[in-house]
Amino acid sequence: MSTTAPAVRRTQAERSDAMRRRLLAATVESLAEDGYAGSTLSSIVRRAGVSRGAQVHHYPNKQALILDAADDLLRSSYRTLGAVLLSVADEDNRLEMLVKATWEQLFATPLYRAYSELLVASQRDPVLAEALRGMLLRVSKVFEPAVEHYFMQAPGMPAPGTRENLKAVFLQFSCLLAGLASQAHLFNDPAYVAAQLKLWTRQAQLVMRARKGVRTPPPRPAEWDRPVLD
Amino acid sequence: MSTTAPAVRRTQAERSDAMRRRLLAATVESLAEDGYAGSTLSSIVRRAGVSRGAQVHHYPNKQALILDAADDLLRSSYRTLGAVLLSVADEDNRLEMLVKATWEQLFATPLYRAYSELLVASQRDPVLAEALRGMLLRVSKVFEPAVEHYFMQAPGMPAPGTRENLKAVFLQFSCLLAGLASQAHLFNDPAYVAAQLKLWTRQAQLVMRARKGVRTPPPRPAEWDRPVLD
DNA sequence: TATGATACAGTCCAGACTGTATGTAAATAA
DNA sequence: TTATTTACATACAGTCTGGACTGTATCATA
Numbered sequence: 338m339s340t341t342a343p344a345v346r347r348t349q350a351e352r353s354d355a356m357r358r359r360l361l362a363a364t365v366e367s368l369a370e371d372g373y374a375g376s377t378l379s380s381i382v383r384r385a386g387v388s389r390g391a392q393v394h395h396y397p398n399k400q401a402l403i404l405d406a407a408d409d410l411l412r413s414s415y416r417t418l419g420a421v422l423l424s425v426a427d428e429d430n431r432l433e434m435l436v437k438a439t440w441e442q443l444f445a446t447p448l449y450r451a452y453s454e455l456l457v458a459s460q461r462d463p464v465l466a467e468a469l470r471g472m473l474l475r476v477s478k479v480f481e482p483a484v485e486h487y488f489m490q491a492p493g494m495p496a497p498g499t500r501e502n503l504k505a506v507f508l509q510f511s512c513l514l515a516g517l518a519s520q521a522h523l524f525n526d527p528a529y530v531a532a533q534l535k536l537w538t539r540q541a542q543l544v545m546r547a548r549k550g551v552r553t554p555p556p557r558p559a560e561w562d563r564p565v566l567d
Numbered sequence: 568m569s570t571t572a573p574a575v576r577r578t579q580a581e582r583s584d585a586m587r588r589r590l591l592a593a594t595v596e597s598l599a600e601d602g603y604a605g606s607t608l609s610s611i612v613r614r615a616g617v618s619r620g621a622q623v624h625h626y627p628n629k630q631a632l633i634l635d636a637a638d639d640l641l642r643s644s645y646r647t648l649g650a651v652l653l654s655v656a657d658e659d660n661r662l663e664m665l666v667k668a669t670w671e672q673l674f675a676t677p678l679y680r681a682y683s684e685l686l687v688a689s690q691r692d693p694v695l696a697e698a699l700r701g702m703l704l705r706v707s708k709v710f711e712p713a714v715e716h717y718f719m720q721a722p723g724m725p726a727p728g729t730r731e732n733l734k735a736v737f738l739q740f741s742c743l744l745a746g747l748a749s750q751a752h753l754f755n756d757p758a759y760v761a762a763q764l765k766l767w768t769r770q771a772q773l774v775m776r777a778r779k780g781v782r783t784p785p786p787r788p789a790e791w792d793r794p795v796l797d
Numbered sequence: 798t799a800t801g802a803t804a805c806a807g808t809c810c811a812g813a814c815t816g817t818a819t820g821t822a823a824a825t826a827a
Numbered sequence: 828t829t830a831t832t833t834a835c836a837t838a839c840a841g842t843c844t845g846g847a848c849t850g851t852a853t854c855a856t857a
Binding site for chain 4: 579582583586617618619620621623624625
Binding site: 371372373374375450453454456457458459460461466469470473505506508509511512513514515516517519520522523525529532533536537540543 | 602605680683684687688689691699735736738741742745747749752753755759763767770773774
């Protein structure tokens with residue numbers, strides 16, 4: 338009667354995979370809650386409920402763990418963004434829903450808190466900066482086709498370079514969300530955020546329109562459904 | 568012939584004042600260069616070229632120093648913003664100049680780097696958050712009258728609440744700049760920032776106009792010229 | 798089943814950081 | 828001048844962190 342023995346026989350790959358997942362999840366959690374500097378190895382392994390040895394076995398040093406967590410983080414955001422894009426597929430007021438959903442499901446989440454910690458840390462860590470750069474690039478590679486899939490230049494806009502314009506407007510959107518997210522906790526009136534989202538939506542509607550009759554999901558790259566870990 | 572003796576007799580208040588300035592300047596510098604977590608008391612006093620005892624004499628603990636540095640930082644930004652607002656006083660393309668100057672002289676500076684460090688730290692430090700909140704409020708109390716002094720709702724805009732609209736558009740502006748500043752180091756193409764500034768300027772010009780013939784400086788609150796230290 | 802590889806646990810250590818305590822010089826007050 | 832407060836300097840104590848190191852359990856393979 339071995340009550341303690343788990344007796345679940347797992348393959349080495351399964352064990353490693355599960356352990357790495359626990360460590361990465363704990364790291365991202367810790368980044369969001371305790372910040373970059375507060376995310377010590379000790380606190381992370383405590384949060385993950387594993388030993389110090391497990392961490393050192395899978396990640397030779399702290400930077401390796403952080404980098405992998407950053408990758409994990411961006412991959413999650415990537416998938417969340419995908420869900421957001423799909424969720425606004427057959428709406429009438431598509432832009433408004435997209436704005437709202439992007440804020441609520443992406444920027445007003447612990448995930449973005451963790452990301453912003455990495456962002457400021459990357460100001461002084463070229464390796465981390467390069468990693469974030471590459472990941473941002475991948476995210477935009479998904480977002481931009483989706484934007485073109487759903488939206489078009491508003492008629493009568495005398496703007497040259499339609500495609501570039503849409504991209505610029507959505508880059509503006511991301512900057513606005515980033516700025517809002519970084520300051521939102523200082524606003525005593527939470528309605529400010531809603532008002533800002535509404536304002537941008539109105540402005541954007543001046544230069545773009547949702548394509549009519551688009552009921553298919555946006556282009557979905559292959560790596561979309563790739564598992565979180567390589 | 569006392570070669571070493573400085574023999575400059577200073578009053579106690581002068582000594583304290585000078586020392587505090589050195590400490591605050593070093594702290595803000597350190598925040599910008601080494602980040603919040605990297606700004607240790609040891610590194611700050613080393614940067615300031617003073618001893619550990621000087622710091623502990625003027626600031627009982629780290630938080631007190633950081634809080635005072637935050638105050639100093641916001642006060643500097645406050646004055647810089649004032650200079651920016653005055654510098655665009657008699658320009659024709661006032662909005663464009665204001666945008667450019669605000670970016671270059673405020674957000675693309677080490678000062679804002681330091682501020683952004685405090686901003687993320689304030690996510691987990693309620694005291695710091697409250698301090699930043701109060702100081703932001705003071706800054707906006709200067710900025711908003713200046714905005715109304717220089718700009719007006721564009722004619723033919725069917726928007727209710729002119730005053731509130733202008734405020735919202737400039738809050739959008741500040742969020743955009745904050746977002747840009749937090750990510751700018753990831754953009755490999757520095758032209759992105761310029762393009763974004765241009766884009767926002769164009770959009771803002773749709774809803775506002777520079778008042779004609781305004782050649783007086785914006786309202787200048789009394790505390791404007793108050794010295795940095797109380 | 799025997800042997801080696803992999804996964805994980807727990808501990809130790811050198812360095813760094815903050816706060817404190819004590820000592821000295823400079824300025825003000827008496 | 829002398830006494831006393833203020834400004835600064837130095838030394839130290841306690842805590843924490845990240846990396847190294849050793850030992851044990853689990854899995855793969857022959």
